Amino acid sequence: SFSTMFMDMDRAEGHVAMLSQSGALSTVPVGFLRQRGIGVRHTHATGNDADITVGELAVAVAEDPEVKLLLLYLESIPETKYLEELASVALARDLPIIALKSGRSEAGRKAAQSHTGALANEDRVVDAFFEQHGIWRAPDMRGLVEATELYLKGWKPRGRRLVAISNSGAVCVMTADAATNVGMPMAKLSAETDRKLKGILPSFATTTNPIDLTAALLSNSRLFGDILPVIAEDPAADAFLIGVPVAGPGYDVEAFARDAAAFGRQTGKPLVIAATQKSVADQFVAEGSSVFPTETEADTALHQFLAHRELMARTKARHAQGSKARAPWVPAATTTMLNEADSLALLAERGVPVVAHRLCRSRAEAIAAFETIGGPVVVKGCSADIAHKSELGLVKLGVASREEAGEVWAQMEAIIRKHGSRFDGVIVAAMAGGRREIMIGAHRDPVFGPVVAVGDGGKYVEIFGDTALLLPPFSKDEAKAALQKLKIAPLFAGVRGEPPMDVEALCDAVMRIGDLMLDPTAKVVSLDLNPVLLDSAGKGCVVVDAVVFQR
Missing domain, CATH: 3.40.50.261 (Succinyl-CoA synthetase domains)
Incomplete structure (x- = not known):
């Protein structure tokens, strides 16, 4: 250096x-x-x-x-x-x-x-x-x-439910706020623990978590030592925070520090101390406790440790189960965009649900497709040269008759040829239903390899940017965890009397896209599925528009 x-x-x-x-x-x-x-x-x-x-x-x-x-x-x-x-x-x-x-x-x-x-x-x-x-x-x-x-403590935590104890009601409140902000739930102590605490603490103290000892600690320095063994027995407690914002002459800080250290050794569970006064903090440090100036800093550090340990445990479990290997990828000098019909066909081959549709290369085929699928239908121009069809008027919804299907087919052909693009035909598709428009995308990062994105879809996908990323291979649980990071996640469970959505089907589709991106024989460089219509639980999801690029 x-x-x-x-x-x-x-x-x-x-x-x-x-x-x-x-x-x-x-x-x-x-x-x-x-x-x-x-x-x-x-x-x-x-x-x-x-x-x-x-x-x-x-x-x-x-x-x-x-x-x-x-x-x-x-x-x-x-x-x-x-x-x-x-x-x-x-x-x-x-x-x-x-x-x-x-x-x-x-x-x-x-x-x-x-x-x-x-x-x-x-x-x-x-x-x-x-x-x-x-x-x-x-x-x-x-x-x-x-x-x-x-x-460095050697702790092996089993969860992140927090119990907080302080001689300040304000610190109890702020500890609960800080814990909630970082994602540590306050443990719900058992009725037996509450009964025992009520037998020890004065009637005006708080026995629910967070536990407020009040100023009674000044007159009875044994309160810490008396309640800690009781709390240690509660199975809901995964970690502990002790806040001592007020102490000094008249308080037996040495006993507090000694009792806290003994409690930590007894439980073997993570314990942090919040103490602003240096004279107080030094005595806890001397007993081997981890001390932070404020409850927010203590909560933040404790959450990082607990959440990181959970992350390591999940990663280790996934490795133990085994996962698909990433095959070497040779970057291509050029890429080719598949037309929508070929894109949907590739997805269907891989088990991704796609909307019922027909590629029609003549007016007669469009009319026949309408009669087979049943109206109303969607009619879309199909060209490997055009990625965004709506802007060119190449998407027509609610086509309700065989005659209209034939007329729209001719209009689509005229638009595509006018722009000098390849005319691959016209897609006649069913009017699919669903509760929410979702997007699934994927690309190959030059450093990290395949990346899959999933999130809120529709025409405003770039504006709201509510997406989560996954690096394949990943498990269904990891796909579900990614969905829970989205702003729209509460909608999946159903709100205001609505039934839950089919998250299982969506996760299955996301995993199939991950597998597709891992398969070198598929030669997929990137894809954009938007919208994917997500329906109620048990009714699945369906891709209604897709663009795939291959090398």
Whole structure:
């Protein structure tokens, strides 16, 4: 490192490794961790990755049995090979990885590109890649390091239901707010726990979670020690936060700190302390507890640790089940757009439900298709040269007679030929029904490979941008989890008396698209299915418009 900070500090060997594409950002976290008394075993900077990359070096560092947490700072990901290998090694060792990948904004991506000379990565694809491999993505430098000591405790959490205890009602309220904001539910304590707490606490104290000890703690310093064993027995409690905003002369802070540490050892469950006063915080630290200045910081760090451990467990379970391998992909110099009929045929071959339709190359065929399908129908011009048909007047809804079907066929042919485009015929399709327009898209990222998008569809899809990304291969549970990230997710369960929608059918279609993108023989470069009409549970979903590009 170029940094001279190491001349001013003792080399204290610890269990954290820091690897960075930036020289400065390899040392800043070290300084922060040293302030919290946490030693660092490795710190390496690779600059612009001209030779050895961060990922390549991190694989070697991850094999060090003394490393219990690995931190990464990345500005670009030119390839995924070593990061995938790193994730595999880390999962086998149960080694958590936290990555800070800069360049979330357009301005940041441009700055990163000028700094490293590498192409900028699409940020949402980076999110999906990290999630697929069990890597926690930190939003900023504090998120990279703030929860470090929680990872070093050796805790094996089983959930994220929180119990909060404080001698301040306001801290109880703010703790509940902060926990809700980050996604930690407040545990519902059992009736037996409530009964026992009522036998210990004064009548004006709060025994429901969060538990407010009130100022009674000043007159009875044993309250902490008396209630903690009771709470420890409650099966709903996964993690604990103790807030001590008010303490000093008259409070037996030493006993509080000692009782809290004993409680943590007894339960083996994650425990954090929120204490602003340094004199108070120092006594909890001296007993080995993890202390944060405010309940918000404590909640945020605790949630990161618990959610990351859940992510690692899901990733490990998926790997244990086995998954389809990604075949090598050779980029094509040129791509070809299939016309809509061929696009729908390709999807149907892969088991993706598509609207009933006929490709008609004459007026007579259009009339026959109308009679076979039954009106009203949709009539659409079909050309491998035209991706967006509506703007050219090549979509006609509600065609209600055989004569009209024939007339519209002739109009579609005239429009396509007028624009000098290939005339592949006219599609006559059933008027499909559904409750919600969904989009499913896919493309091949030059670094991360196949990417599948699913979200709110229709003509405003680009405006609202309510989509989630998945990197195949992925499971049905992962597809469902992606759908739950959407803003429209509450609609899937049914609202205002409406029945739920067929999420199972939608997930099945999304998984089939993922399989299609993994199959090199299909030669699909990208596709856009919009809309996919999603109906009520048990009634499925159906693709009514599709554009597929092949190499």
